[in-house]
Amino acid sequence: MKRINNSAIVLSLLIGMMYTNAQERKQLSLDEAVQLGIQNSKSLKIDAAKIEEATADLLEAKNRQLPELKVSASYLYLPMKPNVDIKLPGVSGAGGPEVHQVAFGSANLSVPIYSGGRIKYGIESAKYLVEASKLSTENDKVAIAYNVAQAYNNLFKANQSIKVLEENLTASQKRDETFLKLENNGVIARNDRLKANLQTSNIELQLLEAKNNYNIANINMDLLLGLPETTEIEVDQNYVDESDDVKPVSFYLNEARENRKDLQALDQQRKAAELGTKSAKAENLPSIAFTGGYVAADIPKFLTIYNAVNVGVGVSYNLSNLWKENSSLKQSKAREMQLSATNELLNDNIKLDVNREYQNSDYSKKRITVFEKAAVQANENYRITKNKYDNGLATMTELLDADAAQIAANVGVINAKADAALAYRKLLQTTGTLTIK
Numbered sequence: 001m002k003r004i005n006n007s008a009i010v011l012s013l014l015i016g017m018m019y020t021n022a023q024e025r026k027q028l029s030l031d032e033a034v035q036l037g038i039q040n041s042k043s044l045k046i047d048a049a050k051i052e053e054a055t056a057d058l059l060e061a062k063n064r065q066l067p068e069l070k071v072s073a074s075y076l077y078l079p080m081k082p083n084v085d086i087k088l089p090g091v092s093g094a095g096g097p098e099v100h101q102v103a104f105g106s107a108n109l110s111v112p113i114y115s116g117g118r119i120k121y122g123i124e125s126a127k128y129l130v131e132a133s134k135l136s137t138e139n140d141k142v143a144i145a146y147n148v149a150q151a152y153n154n155l156f157k158a159n160q161s162i163k164v165l166e167e168n169l170t171a172s173q174k175r176d177e178t179f180l181k182l183e184n185n186g187v188i189a190r191n192d193r194l195k196a197n198l199q200t201s202n203i204e205l206q207l208l209e210a211k212n213n214y215n216i217a218n219i220n221m222d223l224l225l226g227l228p229e230t231t232e233i234e235v236d237q238n239y240v241d242e243s244d245d246v247k248p249v250s251f252y253l254n255e256a257r258e259n260r261k262d263l264q265a266l267d268q269q270r271k272a273a274e275l276g277t278k279s280a281k282a283e284n285l286p287s288i289a290f291t292g293g294y295v296a297a298d299i300p301k302f303l304t305i306y307n308a309v310n311v312g313v314g315v316s317y318n319l320s321n322l323w324k325e326n327s328s329l330k331q332s333k334a335r336e337m338q339l340s341a342t343n344e345l346l347n348d349n350i351k352l353d354v355n356r357e358y359q360n361s362d363y364s365k366k367r368i369t370v371f372e373k374a375a376v377q378a379n380e381n382y383r384i385t386k387n388k389y390d391n392g393l394a395t396m397t398e399l400l401d402a403d404a405a406q407i408a409a410n411v412g413v414i415n416a417k418a419d420a421a422l423a424y425r426k427l428l429q430t431t432g433t434l435t436i437k
Contacts, residue, residue, distance in 0.1 A: 027234040030152050033225060037148035038141055040226025047137040054133040058126035064119045065112060073105040099302050109292040116285030117278060125275040132268035139261035146429040151221050153422040156235045158214035160414040165207040168407050172200040192396040199400045240417040249358045252431050256350050259432035263350065266343055273336045280329035286317035357427040364420035371416040378409035
């Protein structure tokens with residue numbers, strides 16, 4: 001029998017170890033969570049690819065100012081004797097040599113001298129677009145930081161609700177035990193005891209819902225941070241006290257004008273569009289290039305050419321530009337108008353966003369005071385009602401209502417503090433200053 005007990009203990013320990021390994025616990029502060037979220041963000045990987053694409057476009061634009069050197073060579077075999085008829089005076093092709101092969105080679109060099117500024121404008125425009133891609137990535141990082149904060153906030157609220165409900169469930173279960181003894185001794189009616197049991201069941205249901213919300217919030221956090229889905233995240237309890245004193249709304253408006261990366265990215269795009277317009281105008285101008293070449297040919301027993309070098313200047317101009325309208329110019333001007341209107345709209349939206357989130361942050365802080373006052377009142381009300389019930393001056397219904405109000409008020413305080421911390425971070429996001437501390 002003793003051997004069986006020892007085996008059972010060992011088996012229990014093994015099961016406990018397996019469960020611990022399957023459910024890894026990881027304690028993270030909000031800033032650590034944000035850092036993980038940025039490191040493992042799939043959208044940022046897409047942004048990185050866009051930056052690489054823009055950088056490749058810049059390289060292509062720079063390559064246009066470099067010399068072009070093309071080399072070609074050909075070898076031809078002639079299975080039949082060709083008929084050669086030389087038209088030069090005094091020279092006859094009759095009875096000429098048999099030609100069965102031809103070798104030909106050439107090299108051509110072209111160095112751009114003038115292209116109306118198209119090459120220069122293309123390089124500068126590409127630089128602006130690379131910078132715009134980088135700024136868009138920074139803007140996405142700010143958005144990711146808030147998304148992680150929002151998920152962290154939901155996890156925090158669910159975790160705190162579980163703690164409050166577990167405490168109240170324990171107290172309610174003890175009260176049920178007391179009421180059962182009172183019923184058995186004929187002090188209270190069975191109906192009153194059942195009301196208390198029903199209250200306990202309601203708390204159990206609330207606790208189940210809170211745990212379900214916690215599990216969903218935890219999985220969401222795992223996916224956002226790139227962690228295994230079995231990782232249980234422990235949140236930092238000091239998260240709700242991280243917000244600073246709110247400054248005047250004018251301060252946040254100025255911060256947004258200086259720090260919003262999407263606004264800066266749009267500015268870079270507008271500069272690129274202006275250069276695109278200049279480049280489109282330059283299409284009506286000629287192109288000038290320095291040219292050079294080398295030709296060599298060998299036709300055995302007939303013709304040999306070496307050192308046929310040529311240098312010169314080439315001019316290219318598309319005469320159809322004289323009667324065709326410059327569609328590229330119209331498209332570029334339309335693009336400038338579109339970006340200008342987008343810039344005005346974005347500035348208006350920024351003003352709206354900052355003012356709205358400023359009001360929400362202020363409102364959230366005021367809610368904390370109200371909920372704390374309500375919690376004090378609810379706790380005192382429950383204490384008084386419990387005392388009156390013990391002295392036969394209050395009904396069971398009044399006692400249970402006071403208990404339910406006490407739970408709701410205490411949970412409300414936690415949620416209000418968490419919402420205020422999140423509202424402050426949302427305000428920082430609208431100003432473009434939500435970063436890792």
